[in-house]
Amino acid sequence: MTENILHTEKLTMQFGGVVALYNLTIDVNKGEIVALIGPNGAGKTTAFNCITGVYEPTYGSVTFCGETIVSNHPQGKMKKMYLGEKDSEKLKVIRPTPDKITKLGIARTFQNIRLFNSLTVFENVLVAKHMRAKQNVLTATLRLNWREEKRAREESLALLEEQGLLQYKDELASSLPYGLQRRLEISRALATEPKLLLLDEPAAGMNPQETQELAEFIVKIKNKYDLTILMIEHHMDLVMKISNRIYVLDFGKLIAHGTPAEVQKNQRVIDAYLGVAEDA
Amino acid sequence: MEFINTNLPYILAGISVGGQYALISIGYTMVYGILRLINFAHGDIFMVAGFAMVYLSATSPLYISIPFTIIITVLLGFVVERVAYKPLRSAPRMSIMISAIGVSYFLQNCAWYVTSGLAKQYPKIPWIGDSISIGSATTKIVTVITPILTFILVIALVLLIKYTKIGMAMRAMAKDFETSQLMGVKINSVISFTFIIGSFLAAIGSLLYFTNYTTVTPIAGAMPGLKAFVAAVFGGIGSIPGAVIGAFIIGICENIIKGLGWTTFSDAFTFALLIIILVAKPTGLFGEKSTDKV
Amino acid sequence: MSEKNRSLNGVITPQRKNEFFKSVLGFIRKNWVGFALIAAMFAVIFILEQILPSSSMLFVVLKKGAIYALVAVSMNLLNGFTGLFSLGQAGFMLIGSYTYAIFTIPLEARDAVYQYFNGGIIKFTVPVPVALIMAGLAAAIFAYLIGLPVLRLKSDYLAIATLGFAEIIRAVFQWDKLGPVTNGSNLLKRFPSFSSTLYPFFVSGICITIIVLLINSSYGRAFKAIRDDEIAAEAMGINLAKHKQLSFTISSFFAGVGGALLAMYQTTVQAAAFKSSMTYEILLIVVIGGIGSVTGSILSSFLFIASSEWWLRFLDDETYIGSFRVPLLASGFRKVVFSIVIMIVVLFYRQGIMGTKEISVDAILRFFRKLFGKESREEAA
Numbered sequence: 001m002t003e004n005i006l007h008t009e010k011l012t013m014q015f016g017g018v019v020a021l022y023n024l025t026i027d028v029n030k031g032e033i034v035a036l037i038g039p040n041g042a043g044k045t046t047a048f049n050c051i052t053g054v055y056e057p058t059y060g061s062v063t064f065c066g067e068t069i070v071s072n073h074p075q076g077k078m079k080k081m082y083l084g085e086k087d088s089e090k091l092k093v094i095r096p097t098p099d100k101i102t103k104l105g106i107a108r109t110f111q112n113i114r115l116f117n118s119l120t121v122f123e124n125v126l127v128a129k130h131m132r133a134k135q136n137v138l139t140a141t142l143r144l145n146w147r148e149e150k151r152a153r154e155e156s157l158a159l160l161e162e163q164g165l166l167q168y169k170d171e172l173a174s175s176l177p178y179g180l181q182r183r184l185e186i187s188r189a190l191a192t193e194p195k196l197l198l199l200d201e202p203a204a205g206m207n208p209q210e211t212q213e214l215a216e217f218i219v220k221i222k223n224k225y226d227l228t229i230l231m232i233e234h235h236m237d238l239v240m241k242i243s244n245r246i247y248v249l250d251f252g253k254l255i256a257h258g259t260p261a262e263v264q265k266n267q268r269v270i271d272a273y274l275g276v277a278e279d280a
Numbered sequence: 281m282e283f284i285n286t287n288l289p290y291i292l293a294g295i296s297v298g299g300q301y302a303l304i305s306i307g308y309t310m311v312y313g314i315l316r317l318i319n320f321a322h323g324d325i326f327m328v329a330g331f332a333m334v335y336l337s338a339t340s341p342l343y344i345s346i347p348f349t350i351i352i353t354v355l356l357g358f359v360v361e362r363v364a365y366k367p368l369r370s371a372p373r374m375s376i377m378i379s380a381i382g383v384s385y386f387l388q389n390c391a392w393y394v395t396s397g398l399a400k401q402y403p404k405i406p407w408i409g410d411s412i413s414i415g416s417a418t419t420k421i422v423t424v425i426t427p428i429l430t431f432i433l434v435i436a437l438v439l440l441i442k443y444t445k446i447g448m449a450m451r452a453m454a455k456d457f458e459t460s461q462l463m464g465v466k467i468n469s470v471i472s473f474t475f476i477i478g479s480f481l482a483a484i485g486s487l488l489y490f491t492n493y494t495t496v497t498p499i500a501g502a503m504p505g506l507k508a509f510v511a512a513v514f515g516g517i518g519s520i521p522g523a524v525i526g527a528f529i530i531g532i533c534e535n536i537i538k539g540l541g542w543t544t545f546s547d548a549f550t551f552a553l554l555i556i557i558l559v560a561k562p563t564g565l566f567g568e569k570s571t572d573k574v
Numbered sequence: 575m576s577e578k579n580r581s582l583n584g585v586i587t588p589q590r591k592n593e594f595f596k597s598v599l600g601f602i603r604k605n606w607v608g609f610a611l612i613a614a615m616f617a618v619i620f621i622l623e624q625i626l627p628s629s630s631m632l633f634v635v636l637k638k639g640a641i642y643a644l645v646a647v648s649m650n651l652l653n654g655f656t657g658l659f660s661l662g663q664a665g666f667m668l669i670g671s672y673t674y675a676i677f678t679i680p681l682e683a684r685d686a687v688y689q690y691f692n693g694g695i696i697k698f699t700v701p702v703p704v705a706l707i708m709a710g711l712a713a714a715i716f717a718y719l720i721g722l723p724v725l726r727l728k729s730d731y732l733a734i735a736t737l738g739f740a741e742i743i744r745a746v747f748q749w750d751k752l753g754p755v756t757n758g759s760n761l762l763k764r765f766p767s768f769s770s771t772l773y774p775f776f777v778s779g780i781c782i783t784i785i786v787l788l789i790n791s792s793y794g795r796a797f798k799a800i801r802d803d804e805i806a807a808e809a810m811g812i813n814l815a816k817h818k819q820l821s822f823t824i825s826s827f828f829a830g831v832g833g834a835l836l837a838m839y840q841t842t843v844q845a846a847a848f849k850s851s852m853t854y855e856i857l858l859i860v861v862i863g864g865i866g867s868v869t870g871s872i873l874s875s876f877l878f879i880a881s882s883e884w885w886l887r888f889l890d891d892e893t894y895i896g897s898f899r900v901p902l903l904a905s906g907f908r909k910v911v912f913s914i915v916i917m918i919v920v921l922f923y924r925q926g927i928m929g930t931k932e933i934s935v936d937a938i939l940r941f942f943r944k945l946f947g948k949e950s951r952e953e954a955a
Contacts, residue, residue, distance in 0.1 A: 052809065102811035114806035116799045118866075118930065127799045130792050131811030137820055140791040141784060146597060149792060192811055318730055367921055374659055375924055377733065378861055381661075382920045385854045386913035393906035502850065506741070509734055544749045551738030558731055559723040 002029040004066070005196055005228045006051070006106075011060035012084045013046050013252075014074075019083055020046040022252040024060070028196070033222060033229045035239045038249035039272060044232040045111055047249070048198050052108050053098040059084055061091055064104060065195070070094055103131055107194035109185045111201050111232075117174035121165055121184055124173050125156040128191035156191060163187045179210060183217075190225060197221075199231035203238050211235050215242050240264070248272065289417040290539035291532060296419075296492065298531025299426035303485030304508035305515075305523040306437065307357075307478025313454040313518035314474055317376050321360055321383035323505015324391075325479055329353040329486035330402065330496035331391055337403035345403075350483045357479025358472055366468065384502075391498035399497045402490040409491050422491045427528075429488070433481060434524050441520070446473055454518060503547065507534075510554045516567025525565065608935040612779070619771050628769070631884045636771045638883065639876035641835045644778040646859045646871040647785055648828035653857070654866035654930075655789055656821040657801030659733045662720070663829050663856050665740025668848035669716055670709035670830030671837035672747060675762040676755060678705045683764040688757055695754040702766050706777065706834050713830025714823045716743075725818045737850060747845040756845070763842040774835050781828050786868055788824065797821050858916045862926050870928030886911065 006028040013021040021043040028034045036044050050057040053070060058078055061071035071094040074082040116124050129152035135145035143149075160166045163183055168176060173184060182202060189197060202218070203211045215238050222229055233239050239246060240260040248256040248263060250272040256263055263269055304326055311319045332352045336345035364383045368376045408422040441447035449470045452460040461467050489504065490496055508523075511530050515522025530553065534546045557564060602609065619636065626632060645663060652658050677700045679687055688694035700708065716739075724735045746752065748759040756762075768774065788794055796817050799807040808814055837843040859878045863870030889908040893900040919926060 054805065054808075097813065097815075098805075098808040099811045099813045102809055108809055110806065110809075114803050114809075116802040116806065118802055119795070119798055123795055123798075126792075127795050127807070127812070128810045130796045133792060135792060137788070137793050137824075140793050141788045143787065143791070145792070152792070188810065316730070318734060364917065364921065368924075371924065374653070374657075374865075375920070377659060377730075378857065379917075379920045381854050381857060382913065382917045385851065385858070386910075386917055388851065389906065389909040389913045393904065393910045396905055499849075499851075503741075506734070506738060510738065513731065513734065544745050547745050548742040551735070551742050554735060554738055555720075555723055558727055558735065562727050562731075 004028075005030050005032075005064065006230065007063040008047070008051065009061045009063070011047065011050055011062065012058050013043070013050055013055060014058040014078065014082060014084070017081060017083070019252050021050065021057075021249075022084065024249070024252075024254055026247050026254070026257075028228055028230050030228055031222075031226075032244045033218070033231070033242050035243040035246045036230065036232045036249065037234070037236075037239055037246060038255075041251075042249040043252040044249055045200060046252075048108060048200055048232065051101075052106060052198065053096050053101045056095045058082060059091070061094075064101075064106060067104075068092075068094060069096060069101060069104060099131070102192055102194075105193070105195035106198065107189035107192045107196075108198035109182075109189055109200055109202065111204065113178075113181050113185050115173040115181060115185060115188070117172065119173060120170050121173055121176065122156060122160065122169040124184060124188050125159055125191045126152060128188050129156060131192060159187055159191055178205060182206075186221070190221065194227065196228045196230065199229060199233075201232050201234065203233060203235045206235075208237075211238050214238065218242060285416060287536060287539050288415055289419065290535040292414065292417055292419050292423050293492075294532030294535035295528065296423040296426045296531070297489075297535060298528035299430035300485045300489040300492075301504060301508045301511050301531050302430050302524040302527035303433065303481040303488070304504060305511040305527045306434070306481050306520055307475075308509045309512040309515070309517055309520060309523040310450070310474050310478055312512065314450060314457075314471060315365070315376070316373060317365065317380065318509065319478075320377070320380040320505075321364075321387060322478065322482065323501035323503075323508070324384045324387035325353060325357055325360065325501070326482040326486050326489075326505060327391060327496065327498065327501025328356055328387055329479075329483040330490045330500060331395070331400065333487065333490070334400045334402060334496055342403075342405060346405075346487065349487070350480060353483035353486070354476050354479045357475040357482075361472060361475040366471075388498050388502075395498060397498065399495040402494050402496055405487070405491055408488075420492065422488055426488050429484070430524065433484065434520065437477065437481075438520060446470060450474060507547075507550050510550050513554060514557050514564055516564030519564070519566040522564055522566035605935065607939070611935065616772060616775065619775065623771060633771050634883055635876065635880045637774050637839050639879040640771075640774040640778040641832055641839055642856065642859060642879055643872040643875035644781050644835065645829055645832035645856050646863065646875050647782050647868050648825045648832065649856055650860050650863075650865065650868060650871045651785055651789065651797075651828075652821055652825040653860060654864075654871075655794065655801060656797040656818065657729070658725075658818060658822060659729050660736045660822065660825070661733050661850070661853050661857070662717075662736030662740045662826070664848040664850060664852040665736070665743040666713040666717060666826040666829035667833030667836060667852070668740070668743055668747060668845055669713045670833030671843045671848075672756060672762065672833075672845070673712040673830070674705045674709040674834035675765045675837050675843050677708060678702060678765040679762065680764065680766075687762060687764055688754070690760065691753040691757060694757070706831055709834035710827040710830040713833070714827040717823045717826030718819065721819045721822045725822060726815060737853070740848070740850060740853065744845050744848055759844070759846065761842045761844050762837075765837070765841075767838040767841045774839065777831070777835060781831055782868065782872070785824075785828060789868065793817070793820065862916065862919050864926035864928035864930060866930035867926070867928035867932055869933040870926055870931075873933070874927055882908065882912065 004027060008024055008026050011021060011024040012019070024043075024047055036047065038044055046055065049055040050070065051062050057070065057072050058074050059072060059082070062069050071091045073091045073093070116127060119127070133145065133148050133152065135148055139145045157166065157169070160169055165180065165184060165187060168180065173181065176184060186199070186202065199218070203214050206214060218229060219242055221227060231243075243260060246258065246260055246263045247254060248266070248269050255268045255272060256266040258266070304322065307322050308319060311317055311322070329349055329352070333345060333349040336348050340348075360383055364379045365376055368379055408420070408425055410421050411418055412421050412424065413419075414424070441450055449460065449465045452463070452465055453467060453470060457467070507530055508527060511526035512523040513526070514529065515524070515526030530550055533553070534549060537546045537549050622632065645667060649660075649663050652660050676696060680699060681697065685693040720735065720739055724732050747756045750758040752758070789797070796807070796812045799810065799812060800814060800817055804814060855878070859874050860871050862878065863872070863874030886908045889903055889911055890905050891903060893903050
């Protein structure tokens with residue numbers, strides 16, 4: 001029996017008249033590595049943003065570990081503009097801010113790396129520990145939380161050591177080379193102690209050698225931290241190699257889904273990627 | 281009807297002040313629309329226009345002093361942008377805002393130095409300073425002129441933005457600064473042009489405003505400036521019709537509040553309105569919602 | 575319950591206490607140079623006060639500088655460390671100074687101070703330290719209330735809303751219907767003040783220490799994360815609204831305390847004095863010192879006050895050399911020169927004096943070691 005970690009139900013995101021994501025229903029089970037692929041502008045990052053609360057979906061819901069964490073239906077002006085199905089079922093409105101979702105156990109990285117550039121590598125990881133601490137502003141200021149702080153520091157150092165970043169710990173995050181910035185961003189996400197990790201194009205800008213290393217790295221952290229991973233990726237060899245299942249998006253719609261082998265043979269996927277000849 | 285009769289003078293004053301705020305607020309809304317900058321110095325440019333008129337009219341007749349006031353104000357707006365904002369174009373937005381505050385502080389201190397901090401009597405402009413009676417109220421002709429003039433200028437501006445090439449460039453830059461730069465829009469001249477229009481309208485506004493209020497002080501621009509900015513936010517920042525409507529609403533409400541004997545709160549009202557609109561509809565009356573790309 | 579469980583629940587066991595004291599001792603041992611320097615500074619001020627006449631300009635600069643340092647650091651906490659652009663500092667200082675004055679004017683002086691309002695309606699006084707804290711709390715409460723609607727929005731609106739709020743407060747405090755409390759547009763005076771320079775140093779010192787501790791705590795890191803990248807900070811589980819609200823409220827608390835100190839220094843307070851130009855001056859102090867540097871703000875506060883109250887005073891006086899009148903020098907010229915200096919800093923030295931760096935005892939020691947190290951090497955060569 002596989003345990004469902006993440007389920008999205010008819011997730012739809014409409015910006016004005018543009019439908020960026022339409023009726024996306026996906027499932028991610030515990031321990032899986034699931035890839036979300038598709039041509040540029042297919043709505044992959046939009047899906048991530050809806051799941052993590054950065055955007056409010058126009059319609060649809062997200063369930064995490066059996067609990068509905070995001071849910072919305074078109075309201076106000078959007079009611080008229082909404083292009084999706086006009087089904088009568090009205091979802092409850094649950095629109096948490098991204099920090100609440102992170103707290104529940106979903107961590108993410110960003111397509112264009114977003115580190116805290118004026119903080120050191122060590123502090124970047126330490127910031128992620130802030131959320132789980134029991135301190136309040138008074139105890140933190142007066143250092144009455146010193147025990148907790150010490151533990152957070154030790155855990156962060158341990159994490160940096162595992163990721164091979166310890167030697168850079170006092171350098172500014174912005175001064176790291178690109179590859180290490182990617183790794184730091186993943187480390188920072190791991191520091192929030194997630195159950196589900198969303199990776200947005202982790203291999204962007206990497207050469208085949210680095211992509212290869214990254215594949216091993218992802219599998220390693222998945223096993224080590226007992227994670228489930230949902231990732232967006234363009235490097236097909238990476239996707240085919242490590243993912244258990246693949247969802248393919250095109251123009252905001254799900255066009256195929258299955259194991260890597262199934263997806264590779266799917267005609268609609270081939271059309272989406274290579275285009276269809278006009279006279280065909 | 282009873283209400284209108286007793287409050288007619290205030291409503292008239294409100295419409296007049298509203299028109300003057302509208303002329304200032306266009307400068308704010310256009311600059312914000314393009315540069316995402318609250319030009320804190322705009323109110324002080326308006327104040328300098330007042331002083332320019334005071335000093336020019338002391339030595340020369342009106343047909344010289346009025347055009348020169350406008351020219352000086354426009355030049356000031358242009359120079360402020362070139363000296364204080366242009367070098368910071370790639371800097372964080374907070375730096376430009378601080379620079380704007382620095383300019384505001386500088387202009388106020390200069391005005392203080394030149395005038396020794398004394399209020400100056402604004403020259404009487406014949407005809408528009410004359411009295412006129414409308415219904416039960418007596419007022420100056422400027423009260424009637426202001427909304428008409430505002431209306432004409434706004435229409436001219438809207439046409440300019442809609443149908444000319446530079447207007448198109450402005451709209452493009454308000455939508456996407458970098459892309460329009462890549463498309464070959466000469467951003468520096470468009471920005472300068474925006475400041476010139478803003479300062480021109482502020483100069484007209486100052487002619488009308490100070491004819492009504494008769495004295496100019498070094499901080500005379502601060503309050504009208506702030507209110508005009510609130511008007512711009514109220515109408516939806518970046519939208520010219522929004523700014524104009526916002527300015528009229530603020531001008532009229534403020535004067536009715538004065539009429540009710542709550543003068544202390546006429547300024548407070550403006551900011552209460554700001555907070556209310558920000559809570560209820562942060563994009564203002566005519567603003568468009570924008571989603572930041574992640 | 576076992577020993578282990580109890581300590582997990584946060585009860586202080588003897589063993590934990592011991593460990594805590596050890597870490598405190600360790601902290602003192604590590605930073606003894608700093609403590610010694612602070613003690614020396616207080617001693618020097620104390621000695622100066624015995625030697626120099628109390629009317630010396632130096633004390634004016636030190637007193638006002640210390641007060642402005644506190645206000646500037648509190649503004650820096652918000653603008654420099656949290657990345658929120660607020661322009662309400664003068665308003666919060668006003669609330670602080672009025673709260674302090676209203677609750678400390680001695681009962682016997684009230685009839686004279688509130689002469690138009692039958693001695694006012696507040697018929698009790700509180701001790702000075704309590705009034706200082708109340709001043710901070712009053713400012714903090716107002717900040718909290720403004721923050722609720724405004725902090726959810728883009729930071730530009732915060733600037734304009736706080737600036738507007740400061741103007742409203744100034745108008746409301748001068749409203750004669752509130753006269754029984756605020757004395758309308760009349761002066762508040764005859765409340766307790768200080769004569770020794772040590773007093774503002776002591777109070778500002780404590781407040782700045784608390785702010786520095788906050789900045790270096792877990793919350794301070796969260797603030798900096800928000801400043802660097804709001805979206806990433808949220809993805810790290812930092813509640814934006816809560817942390818912005820915290821930073822705004824705490825910053826205003828200390829601005830309120832600073833306002834109370836300013837009232838004590840001036841011995842009178844009047845709402846009309848807390849104009850937006852006061853906020854601008856404080857902002858410019860922060861900019862000159864370096865946005866994001868506490869020591870920079872402190873340093874530039876003293877520099878700013880020394881220049882404006884002392885060193886550049888001559889610019890305001892008409893001066894004659896023989897019968898030749900030195901051009902330009904006249905009332906108000908000092909501020910013009912000031913504004914030019916500030917514009918130069920803003921345009922060409924955007925980092926200010928310190929950038930985001932801090933002066934620390936370590937850095938000073940390192941500097942001297944380097945200096946001496948160089949010399950000894952030169953000698954060797």
